[in-house]
Amino acid sequence: MAQRVFSVILWPGLITAALVAALSFGTLGAVALRAESFSALSRFDWMAVRFTVVQALLSAALSILFAIPAARALARRSFPGRGLLITLLGAPFILPTIVAILGLTAVFGNAGFVSVALSWAGLEPISIYGFHGVVLAHVFFNLPLATRLLLQGWGAIPAERFRLASSLHFGPRDIFRHLELPMLKEIVPGAFTVIFLICTTSFAIALTFGGGPKATTVELAIYEAFRYDFNLGKASLLALIQVAICAVAAAASLKFRVPQMGSGGLHRVVQRFDARNTSARALDMLWVGLISVFLLTPLLAIALRGAPGLLDLPASVWSAALRSILTAIGSAFLAIFMSLALALSALRFRSLEIIGMSSIAASPLVMGTGLYIVLFAVTDPADWALPITALVNAVMSMPFILRALGPALSGAERDYGRLSDSLGLTGFSRVRLVLFPRLRVPMGFSAGLAAALSMGDLGVIALFARPEAATLPLQIYRLMGSYRMDQAMGAALLLLGLSLALFYIFDLWGRRRA
Structure with a gap:
């Protein structure tokens, strides 16, 4: 890729790398101080x-x-x-x-x-x-x-x-x-x-x-x-x-x-x-x-x-399902944006990809603990339960997404980079016209994977959420704790269906007209 392309699209990757490093190592520093x-x-x-x-x-x-x-x-x-x-x-x-x-x-x-x-x-x-x-x-x-x-x-x-x-x-x-x-x-x-x-x-x-x-x-x-x-x-x-x-x-x-x-x-x-x-x-x-x-x-x-329990689900389950869907969609878009920005910047600075993969060595619960300690000094962490859950799940999905986007991006740039340079395609125009159509398939699969992972998360949300702001996995766990197993089974079937549906929709988007 020509050097002038990075003058426009390098900064999102640098910001993403700094954010991932802060979540992987900065939260570790926050807990170390305590x-x-x-x-x-x-x-x-x-x-x-x-x-x-x-x-x-x-x-x-x-x-x-x-x-x-x-x-x-x-x-x-x-x-x-x-x-x-x-x-x-x-x-x-x-x-x-x-x-x-x-x-x-x-x-x-x-x-x-x-x-x-x-x-x-x-x-x-x-x-x-x-x-x-x-x-x-x-x-x-x-x-x-x-x-x-x-x-x-x-x-x-x-x-x-x-x-x-x-x-x-x-x-x-x-x-x-x-x-x-x-x-x-x-x-x-x-x-x-x-x-x-x-x-x-x-x-x-x-x-x-x-x-x-x-x-x-x-x-x-x-x-x-x-x-x-x-x-x-x-x-x-x-x-x-x-x-x-x-x-x-x-x-x-x-x-x-x-x-x-x-x-x-x-x-x-x-x-x-x-x-x-x-x-x-x-x-x-x-x-x-x-x-x-x-x-x-x-x-x-x-x-x-x-199946029988689906007909007897309380209203709290449906509201928790809606919160889970919104959190999963937000996490998927955030994960794709950060991974794509980091993968583009990694074409020039390979070390940035290592930073993106560093979250595999971190625990989401450790990230949540560090973020709670930081937020506790300035605000009520429970107010940020869903955004924090989406952010942590997005970062934890990045190692898998980078493995899917990295080779596809390198191949597209290797095949069409010189032609794009000769046509003067740079910056976001190059990404939109040349790279994005050839990344739709791995992007769709990766977005579906990130959404499914976020739908089933029970780690970060258990730290932050108030009783009235639970996601669907946390609500299922509470139903199990109160021995309402029929409703818990129905809610689990609902969660399974929603997770598979989100994965299928994102994956289908990636495969269509790719």
Whole structure:
């Protein structure tokens, strides 16, 4: 891109980079100023730190362990509905957390399908709460992501290598050793660290299934110290520890390669001559069936139990839904604007993209804590609950959006940059006429992803919102707390429908006339 283009469009990216840095590191500075000595942390707080790391390690390990045979089965089998199942695995973040929690409760809870079946068999019902409940929920959320990442790796192995292996009379062990194992060594470490990072910063799952000294994460400890005790010093110190854990995990993830979530190779089944026997075919279909049942049963339970509850939703749920929609739309537009501005500026200054990705090492609850401390000195933070929620969710979405917009923007500038220079297209005219039409597809997908993530947020809004100004996820959590499960199921079904609708509308806008 010519230098004169940046004279017009560079400043939005610089402002965005400064804003992201302030939210990622400035809020950390705000909480650091309020932090007391390490003696302020009790034994139970250090237990929360240990619980956070242990559950994240175990959740990531189990997600990868079960994803390997599932992805292998999907990579070498063709069956009806395979494309739809892969599509569902391609969007694990669209599902609101509170919806998944209710679905898991409907299946594994005290009155769930599994517990009822155990009661019929004369056995004690299982409890989903505590350490095993947190791990189960995290595996449910991250198993699709791990499977998708590994499936991308299998799809990247050229089909010619499998043909060559067949001509050399390779057996299943030889193919695994020479073709599949090298791919797994490249992908598994990066996928593991990404899932570990997600499990470390999880809030809603720990809030619902955790609790108590033995099942409290750092995120939940920050929330409790801040919301119930109003101990800003303790919350600040816990926030610093949380950022340190996230920074270590993010630094580790940067050392490993994680494949892009593209579609190349995923919908073409490679001929696997080593897997034509009956036992291999039965084993593959068993894994496909198990992962399908595990992932789709909670969603089916939400649909079955939530449909009757839709007719009995209180007015507070509908007003909360409206607030969630407005917040999600605002967050999506804000995320796209900031990401596009930063991506344009990063064409000249590559370091700006690193600043945009820095929010992956920060926790939204830490950002919320820092913003609360800053706003508390000048105004009532509750008055800014929805704008702050939209802003934090937009910043937390930026790492995913930059990964989608960055390559598309670089490709468009590489293909049409010199022609645009020769025609004198600069500044916003260049963006509007040349770049924007070629960015509509990733922009639409990214906006839908940002809106869906914001719709399901239960972290920042739980810090700021007054009882009468709750969003839909927070209202669902309150219905669960008051044991109004039928209404909670109905509200969860409403949240799921609204999230999918927003994602579809934004994605459709991007694909139309692109």
